[in-house]
Amino acid sequence: MTSTLSQKQILDALSKVNDPELHRSLTELKMVRKVEIRGDVVEIELAITLPNCPFRAQIESEARTAVRALPGVKEVVLHTGTMTDKERQALMGASAEGTAAKYNHIQHVVAVMSGKGGVGKSLVAGLLASALVQQGYRVGILDADITGPSIPMLFGLQGPPEHGPVGLRPLESRGGLKVMSMNFLLANEDQPIIWRGPLIGKAITQLWGDVMWGDLDYLLVDLPPGTSDAALSTMQSLPVRGIVMVTTPQGLAAMIVRKAVHMAQAVGVSILGVVENMAYFQCPDTGKQHFIFGPSHATEVTLTAKAPMLAQLPIDPTLAALCDAGKIEEVILSEMPGLLDAFTRAIPVQIRE
């Protein structure tokens, strides 16, 4: 038997094995350091990205299987080392977008915005993301509220996040939602970020480009109040596909939310719809609905936004308690199926391969 086995054949086989996290082949990622053919024995040296790479066993097994499948191969001897810092740097490339950007595949970036503070942007982002995950979508939340982040507490998540090969790994909620927040990077959750705007903008683009979001159907960006740096940087630096605008019944809120609507229109980002939060309080004793923030001015917002009302959510003490306890994923609201349906119709995901 003549050995027709060539280096090229081996490398071709390895080029069909992907790093499960980076979604690129071992050859493209330059993880194959050496291939030696001795008769029907193939010796391979791999370099994985990090010593504690959680996918090491999977990569080794798939590489072995791929090479063993070649005609003429009887034995595969595999050595696995770790990339040097320099080799890993090369992975990240010099992309202006961030170290992890080219490995992320995010179908739709949707911002949850209001202009007004305390209307429940994070609540809406959290509820919507949880509902989407429960439907089987792959979802992330980027907490763009650098100085007043709510998302970590709603999901009961605490940092620090792990460093992956090309960036930070998002934390995962119990339900499987990927989450990244500035608060994960602080020593204490109540430590302040006393930064001027340009740094705030930079932090947001880093939470986007230096985080290993991986494959997502939806990435929801939870914006802080206002129409300054955070909103500007998000709309200018991230491929925002649309905005969910959150308001409350008060005329005061509606006036300020309309500012946010005008900003979105000025920068050319479309508004998918409006969610009115704290629409009413249902008295647990009498069952009566109290419109404690007065009659609704939310229609003014939908008119200015030229967008539909996606949902009207109540004030619910159970909801507040679950949120404070980090259990937003356990919230059950009769309004959620309607919101979910309206959202996925407004911005459907393409069928996955």
Add this chain to the structure above:
Amino acid sequence: MTSTLSQKQILDALSKVNDPELHRSLTELKMVRKVEIRGDVVEIELAITLPNCPFRAQIESEARTAVRALPGVKEVVLHTGTMTDKERQALMGASAEGTAAKYNHIQHVVAVMSGKGGVGKSLVAGLLASALVQQGYRVGILDADITGPSIPMLFGLQGPPEHGPVGLRPLESRGGLKVMSMNFLLANEDQPIIWRGPLIGKAITQLWGDVMWGDLDYLLVDLPPGTSDAALSTMQSLPVRGIVMVTTPQGLAAMIVRKAVHMAQAVGVSILGVVENMAYFQCPDTGKQHFIFGPSHATEVTLTAKAPMLAQLPIDPTLAALCDAGKIEEVILSEMPGLLDAFTRAIPVQIRE
């Protein structure tokens, strides 16, 4: 009879007449253009700051009286012109603090802050300012929420403000409170301000230094959410004497408000006390108090702030309705006398002359 009347005597007399708005003498303000003595007749030419100066008659009358009082004066002939732009520019000087800064006398600058959005900072600032005015204090509100201003709507005030001799004149509420907000300078109240942080900071220092606040016992600064530019510029550029920290019962709010507390401590501004807003909802049917945002976490804030609880305010539909109608000055809350008392004890004003 020998006329001993001299130019110096006349100018001395005029140096005791003050411009009622700028609180400086006519001579210091270079408003006396010419003095001529012809026997017992004195002819004076004054230059007032603006053609429509609301104090013209008062200035003329006081100048005439002062000069007439001199021995040897029988008649005063007064001509009043208007300063040229150049003369008025000289009034403003080149103060880095702003065009009106040197004419303002503000005893205490107090910031109303939270870190968290939508907790009722503007409501607390508005209620406190109104109560202080009703007690006879001279009070102003500087609305430092450039992108999401609430103060104009709470008081039913609309711009544009008038231009005074050395800066903008604040608007006055029905109760006599002086108010200045970025929203007064916009063509429409729902026009967005899409500015990055440094401009936001600059706008706040201008609302401070280029506005003719005049004599005030208290100037309350209503800060936006966050610990970024607005809070930083206010604490670094304005002589902030203390902070009223606003929170709500939710643990989520308390966590973010504690960030603001730590920021204040980091920049060395003392916290006068904490106000908990939305503490409970009193059902109009049953009278029962519902703790709709869950059990209070406000104590965590007072402990971190090492400051007393100044008041706990309810959620009240009447209050929301009055605020939306621009009638915050008509709000009656049983908690207000206590808040007022605690505030004026914490930061008393000096007895006026």
